[in-house]
Amino acid sequence: MAAIRGMLFLGQYQYDRYRANPTAIQMDKNYRDWIGIMPGLTFCFHDRIDWNRAWEYLERIQLTGHEATREGLAANETTGTYRRYLADFVQTLVGVTATELGNLSHFLTDSRLATGVNILELISTVHPNHDIAINSFQPEHGARLQVHQIVTERGICYALNAPLALLQGVNGTSGQVASGKGFPGWSPIECEFSQHECYMKLDMFRSTVSYTIHSPYEVSTSDQLFTHVEESDELVAVYSVLETVANERLKDLTVRQRKCYFYDEAYENLQFYSYNLCIMNCRAKRALAVCQCRPHFYPFAEGPPCTVAGLHCLQQHPDWSNDADCKCLKPCTDVGYYVASLSKTQWTAEGGIPFTHKASLRWEILQPKTRLRRVLIFSYEDLLVSVGGAIALFFGKNGFYLSKIIEFLSIELGGWVRRKYIKRKERKRKRKHAIRLVAPK
Numbered sequence: 001m002a003a004i005r006g007m008l009f010l011g012q013y014q015y016d017r018y019r020a021n022p023t024a025i026q027m028d029k030n031y032r033d034w035i036g037i038m039p040g041l042t043f044c045f046h047d048r049i050d051w052n053r054a055w056e057y058l059e060r061i062q063l064t065g066h067e068a069t070r071e072g073l074a075a076n077e078t079t080g081t082y083r084r085y086l087a088d089f090v091q092t093l094v095g096v097t098a099t100e101l102g103n104l105s106h107f108l109t110d111s112r113l114a115t116g117v118n119i120l121e122l123i124s125t126v127h128p129n130h131d132i133a134i135n136s137f138q139p140e141h142g143a144r145l146q147v148h149q150i151v152t153e154r155g156i157c158y159a160l161n162a163p164l165a166l167l168q169g170v171n172g173t174s175g176q177v178a179s180g181k182g183f184p185g186w187s188p189i190e191c192e193f194s195q196h197e198c199y200m201k202l203d204m205f206r207s208t209v210s211y212t213i214h215s216p217y218e219v220s221t222s223d224q225l226f227t228h229v230e231e232s233d234e235l236v237a238v239y240s241v242l243e244t245v246a247n248e249r250l251k252d253l254t255v256r257q258r259k260c261y262f263y264d265e266a267y268e269n270l271q272f273y274s275y276n277l278c279i280m281n282c283r284a285k286r287a288l289a290v291c292q293c294r295p296h297f298y299p300f301a302e303g304p305p306c307t308v309a310g311l312h313c314l315q316q317h318p319d320w321s322n323d324a325d326c327k328c329l330k331p332c333t334d335v336g337y338y339v340a341s342l343s344k345t346q347w348t349a350e351g352g353i354p355f356t357h358k359a360s361l362r363w364e365i366l367q368p369k370t371r372l373r374r375v376l377i378f379s380y381e382d383l384l385v386s387v388g389g390a391i392a393l394f395f396g397k398n399g400f401y402l403s404k405i406i407e408f409l410s411i412e413l414g415g416w417v418r419r420k421y422i423k424r425k426e427r428k429r430k431r432k433h434a435i436r437l438v439a440p441k
Helices: 002-020 051-060 079-094 111-115 119-125 139-144 163-168 248-252 275-291 308-315 380-395 399-437
Strands: 023-028 035-037 040-045 132-136 147-152 155-160 190-192 199-205 209-214 227-229 233-246 334-346 358-365 371-376
Touching (some): 040 199, 051 079, 079 119, 119 147, 227 358
Parallel strands (some): 233 371
Antiparallel strands (some): 040 155
16 A cells, blocks of 8 residues: 555656656857748837828718717807817827726717727828838848738837738728638748847938837737837947747647647637737727727627727726736747847937938847747656656566556457347347247237
8 A cells, every 4th residue: 555655646746747847948059050030020119190092081980070079069069169179088098008098988978989089090091101211131121021910009000021911901801811720921031140240220201210020920018118219310239139939749648738829829819828918918809898889999809899988097097007917928939139239319400400301210129149949858658667767666577567467458358348248238139029929918
């Protein structure tokens, strides 16, 4: 009995180890053959309203007709006053962010504005066109250097080299991101450090922007730090890289075992996974729970989008954006970028007058000398060996041979049961046949 209890104790201990923590993170220094991954970029223009587009849109949804939309206004207000009221309405919605929803109570008295306006459609329609130019270390990248208009927790922005940002698309692209297995449409831009100076450059004409650098397998949130680039500024940023890679065998484990997700794994209602997507999806669910709608900057989340009245409801529950209870796991593979150097030049003439109306942003990555690797240190095969060792320790027998004996006995027992069942069935059939032969007329 003591041997059996000892064997069961060690077997249970090894099984718990396999279930709880069979992975480890190691440091890899064989950097000579590594391929660099260019970061993703999310940038937001400060000028977000084209007033010609704004009035055309308001007229199209029949909000500019003075007689049709006087609800909530004093009788002595003029048409000009109402246009200023609508302009304030547009500016307020364009400026809405996850952390600052603005003065929405001012528009609740007009039911057309409070519940009848599609916020995402409005802010994307009134957004002006901006002239930009993009280039990189490889001219043939061409079509891969495309920016996509997205909606973020900071409003309408643009994404470059960030495949998952398509889930934040304003034109219904969130349902069409999957292109077979892997990432939507394309993979992030890569660079061979031994052959190229790994950089990208973005020029913006007559515009000021805020930007953030992040992993190409991530999306930006309002929690991240954005850097301002004013008109006539030339900004050069150099980043060091810390990459985390993972052994493919980790996919054989459950998420509970490895405590991380791969990017191409589905998560709840999402086709792909990232930590920030998980956080935003969690915030959307909290908003849905308290106000029965999700904010418009979560187009990938479930639930009806919030109207102005819905956003005002969220203002009354400021803890909706608290992510303390979200319990999101880190990705199994990741790329982190850290500022190594940052220089800014402002091209102005005497008196501070800019002589170039172009903001320029150039970012470059340095070759890393170390990276992290997630590895499997206790596989299912190791578990079998450990259990076999426990059996050998306490019984003095080879666990493999014992398993074969158990397998043999199980097969023999199954065969014996099957034969008994067939014989019994055959006897019942013969008994029924005999009864039919002697049955009275």
